Amino acid sequence: MSYHYHLNRGKTKPIFLSLSNSYHGETIGALSVGDVSLYKETYKPLLINNMQVPVPIDQSIQASLDALKDLEILLKEHSHEISAFIVEPLIQGAGGMHMYHPSYLEGARTLTKQYDVHLIADEIMTGFGRTGKMFACEYADISPDFMTLSKGLTGGYLPLSVVMTTLDVYQAFYCDYNEHKAFLHSHSYTGNPLACAAALATLEIFENSDILGENAKKSAYIYEEIQKFLPLANVKSIRQQGMVTAIELKGYLAEERIGLKIYEYALSQGVLLRPLGHIIYFMPPYIITYEEIDTMIKVAYDGIRRLLEED
Ligand SMILES: *Cc1c(COP(=O)(O)O)cnc(C)c1O
Numbered sequence: 286m287s288y289h290y291h292l293n294r295g296k297t298k299p300i301f302l303s304l305s306n307s308y309h310g311e312t313i314g315a316l317s318v319g320d321v322s323l324y325k326e327t328y329k330p331l332l333i334n335n336m337q338v339p340v341p342i343d344q345s346i347q348a349s350l351d352a353l354k355d356l357e358i359l360l361k362e363h364s365h366e367i368s369a370f371i372v373e374p375l376i377q378g379a380g381g382m383h384m385y386h387p388s389y390l391e392g393a394r395t396l397t398k399q400y401d402v403h404l405i406a407d408e409i410m411t412g413f414g415r416t417g418k419m420f421a422c423e424y425a426d427i428s429p430d431f432m433t434l435s436k437g438l439t440g441g442y443l444p445l446s447v448v449m450t451t452l453d454v455y456q457a458f459y460c461d462y463n464e465h466k467a468f469l470h471s472h473s474y475t476g477n478p479l480a481c482a483a484a485l486a487t488l489e490i491f492e493n494s495d496i497l498g499e500n501a502k503k504s505a506y507i508y509e510e511i512q513k514f515l516p517l518a519n520v521k522s523i524r525q526q527g528m529v530t531a532i533e534l535k536g537y538l539a540e541e542r543i544g545l546k547i548y549e550y551a552l553s554q555g556v557l558l559r560p561l562g563h564i565i566y567f568m569p570p571y572i573i574t575y576e577e578i579d580t581m582i583k584v585a586y587d588g589i590r591r592l593l594e595e596d
Contacts, residue, residue, distance in 0.1 A: 287405065
């Protein structure tokens with residue numbers, strides 16, 4: 286849609302820009318802008334041409350300033366051929382729950398506007414309260430040109446996704462039949478009524494109860510509780526953004542599959558953890574109770590501590 290928008294305006298911009306360590310899904314276009322080699326390597330010859338800039342290395346403001354410099358250098362040289370810059374706002378999920386500061390989004394919005402490149406916020410994971418606000422973009426007070434949504438939209442119960450855009454983009458496609466500017470892109474199950482009903486029910490819960498307020502208390506509680514992980518010799522750091530909390534381990538090789546060991550131990554204790562390599566993370570459903578949080582944290586703690594005893 287972004288490419289076609291520019292084309293309708295007389296510009297051919299065949300390249301999409303994304304962040305290092307990003308994940309946007311596994312269909313060809315989405316895989317092309319992703320940067321998790323595990324998914325990407327096999328299909329490399331099939332992928333669409335794209336470019337990447339470094340993601341801020343951590344949650345500090347300095348890291349975001351450094352990464353914005355790289356973005357500006359690239360846009361200066363290549364913006365004439367780039368349709369859009371796609372990002373996972375604040376948290377790169379499949380890339381190990383890597384987090385960065387909202388000032389990066391603010392800067393990226395300013396630069397993309399300046400260089401006539403769309404900004405696509407892929408809020409598939411971060412949307413619907415996951416980061417603490419309804420949408421992660423709100424932390425930077427920005428409005429992207431496109432927003433992709435799914436996952437939390439139906440509370441995770443039925444498959445449904447949404448692409449949102451601006452009136453400006455909509456109007457670039459608005460035309461008489463013979464002008465051939467229309468956006469021809471469809472799926473058999475577009476607007477699936479059952480999935481839409483699940484989405485409406487989910488949105489109603491957001492409207493009628495203080496989910497975000499309750500989540501703020503739960504995530505503060507989780508953060509307090511995981512401080513006890515820090516003294517463990519194999520824990521490198523902890524980080525949190527809303528209802529995503531990650532514990533990064535250190536001192537292991539990928540071949541050791543410690544993620545799998547922790548996963549198997551947790552499963553034997555009735556807890557479903559799904560580590561990403563050496564990153565153990567919590568992304569619980571919002572209905573989790575405090576008692577369940579205690580169980581989740583205790584099992585993760587024991588799982589990590591047991592690794593030390595093995596050595
Ligand atoms: C899960 C995820 C996707 C992929 O969505 P699919 O429906 O599996 O294609 C895309 N982007 C982000 C940020 C995700 O977390």
